[in-house]
Amino acid sequence: MRDDKVFRLMIDKMHEVAVVPPQQVGPFTPLYKRIVPWFKYFPLKSAVIVALFVSFFLYIILGITLVKLASLLQFGF
Numbered sequence: 611m612r613d614d615k616v617f618r619l620m621i622d623k624m625h626e627v628a629v630v631p632p633q634q635v636g637p638f639t640p641l642y643k644r645i646v647p648w649f650k651y652f653p654l655k656s657a658v659i660v661a662l663f664v665s666f667f668l669y670i671i672l673g674i675t676l677v678k679l680a681s682l683l684q685f686g687f
Contacts, residue, residue: 635642649656669676 633639633642672679
């Protein structure tokens with residue numbers, strides 16, 4: 611089986627795919643490496659934290675208009 615040409619091609623392809631360099635995102639790489647595990651291991655907790663942050667940020671920017679917009683979207687025109 612080791613002399614099989616298809617087997618050798620599959621092994622070479624597997625090694626080619628398995629050797630992937632670490633992902634780099636420029637100057638944000640350290641931040642990326644600290645944030646991604648949270649999303650990977652605690653997705654619900656991360657989603658709640660992000661949703662609260664975005665909601666608070668929108669409330670700071672839009673103020674009471676955000677409440678009116680939510681009411682409009684909930685009940686319609």
